Amino acid sequence: MSATYRILDEPRPGALGHLVVNPVFPLLSLMMAGAWLGVPWFVFNSFAMGSTTRRKETVLAVLVVPGTLLLFMVLGTLLKMEVLTKSSMPYALVGVIVWKLAVGYALYNLQQRSFALHEYYGGVVRNGALVLVASIFLGSQILMALTGGTPLLMVLLG
Template sequence: MSATYRIQDEPRPGALGHLVVNPVFPLLSLLLAGTWLGVPWFILNGFAMGSPTRRKETVLAVLVIPGTLLLFQLLVLLLMEGVLTESSMPYAGVSAIVWKLALGYALCNLQQRSFALHEYYGGVVRNGALVLVASVFLGPRILEALTGGSTVLRVMLG
């Protein structure tokens, strides 16, 4: 009979452990490229790192898109009811950006703890700068291909 010792918050990298990046890169991709890249990258990074909070991270990441859609529908409803005007819509639209960035920041903070342990104990860490720079330049074309010109999809994934 052998007892196994396990630290509860210890990251346990899986087969994708060689793809781990600093959580700042998915956050920057969310800021600069959009939800279409930032959200999947956060999820992939959490699973690659073996983060003990990866389920919580996945739930937060998945909430970004439906939350943005609900916020968009609320703004359209307020516009139709006359609470908002056409000239105030761009200012109200900032709330969708704030929603995405707040969840991105929360995801970055959740992953940062596991990443620090992963890095400290010699885990492989990749540089995400190349993906980030490529997404900034190729992102508008990729977003156009993903949305097909739909305004609602552009708001959700942009």
């Protein structure tokens, strides 16, 4: 009879465990390229490293889209009610950016604990700088191709 010892918060890397990156790279890609790259990268990284909080991370990542839509609809309603003017709308849209960055920072904080354990116990860690730099230079072109220039989709994925 053998007993197994298991740490509850120990990450369990999956088959893609060799593709794990430091969570700072998805956070920076969210800031520099947009949600189209940063949010899916957070989810992928979470499953690749076997993060113990991957369900929370996935739910939080999925909430980016409805939260952005809700903020966009509220701002549109405020514009129709003439609480906001067309000249104040760009300033109000900063709230949408803040929402996405706040979710990204929350994802980073959730993932950082599992990543630290993954790294400490000898897990493979890749450098995400190449993807980040490529997204900085090609991100707007990729976003335009993904959305076809539709303003609502640009706000959602940007």
